[in-house]
Amino acid sequence: MRPKIFLFGDSITQDSFAEGGWGASLANHFSRTVDVVLRGYSGYNTRWVLKVLEKVFAATQHGDGGINGAPVAITIFFGANDACLPDRYGAFQHVPLLEYKQNLHSIVSFFVQWPTTHILLITTPPIDEEARLRYPYAYNPQGLPERTNEAAGEYATACIAVAEECGVPVIDLWTKMQQCPDWRKEYLCDGLHLTQSGNRVVFEEVILKLREKGLSLEAMPVDLPLLADIDPNDPLKSFQ
């Protein structure tokens, strides 16, 4: 049975199999070693996630026969919606910072049922507020962005704190992306979601963190003989 990596998150996860997406890149990278399973829920915050956690992973808990169905790793990538400001048009998605921290703790704790699973937190990316004004997803009579980069940074910091408290690795996407001077255009397509370059950053950071946990192409068994390992003079020998 092939190992699985679950990608659990909001729209930045749900969209990760679009062209150049970080999820598709992971599936391609691990094409003969790991199944990458998409569990992205566009618009979801951690408050909503807590209501559906059991349901999302019920089949994995039961259908696959318990621990055998546990993934080798799971990325948990929530916060961009929690960080919507409480007095703007995205308020219905807003979750206060302290509750976000508690919720993220609860989400990580849920996966304690899989003691062998590597949990990887990912912070919200930075926000380009001007671009958010150009790409509102609802009527915006205030003319103000529904998210700010400062608020996103606070949720990123909270996510990092939860990772430290839980002893799990974290990708600080908020900081990492802003190390590129042209991050707004290079990594974000609408001030929030990722360009292909932005997806590339997530892919490379995830690969790096997985490798640190021993989950690399070289370390994982390949599903069936590779063509390069099949003897052209006696191919069937590989299949005995």
Place this chain on the structure above:
Amino acid sequence: MRPKIFLFGDSITQDSFAEGGWGASLANHFSRTVDVVLRGYSGYNTRWVLKVLEKVFAATQHGDGGINGAPVAITIFFGANDACLPDRYGAFQHVPLLEYKQNLHSIVSFFVQWPTTHILLITTPPIDEEARLRYPYAYNPQGLPERTNEAAGEYATACIAVAEECGVPVIDLWTKMQQCPDWRKEYLCDGLHLTQSGNRVVFEEVILKLREKGLSLEAMPVDLPLLADIDPNDPLKSFQ
């Protein structure tokens, strides 16, 4: 438990999660409805596949609890390697036409264990022989292509015959692609494997065939409420 679609084939399947790949496009299309599971084995022909069929699908048969683990659909996309010529450098992958037909029959028959699964055959794409000379994958002192378009066409015809005999749908990729005058450059990157345009053709054809079997986005249940269906004034109502 989310329905699954298995992609079972050779390198054209294994590579289908690369940028613009047809597998990734399927996973993106069905991001909230179906898990797309990659089972691509580069270089494999139907003779080798018969040796590993049980192993490839053992977890699906047993680990997932029998019929519950059966996919809603499976694409079977073999023939490009069988069609390697028997007197060229790819001879070790060659499978005679009659055996190819019999093998493909056996592969389709294997999935009778899943009576609700829609089986979809896909023929080998056409071959650009000049490009194959520019992109050999082994030492080629003969200076002749290891595949020809004519031979590929015979295997495509055999695949179509098997589909008819088994009463399952088939995508005639060999014919479909050659309807484009510039098919060699438009759809093939090395005379055999697919460009992003070529991947697009496969994606669209698969979507079309699945739709004919009732497997469309509109017809399939969405995993958890969509953001557009959540009441901004009372979001938690959707999660009761």
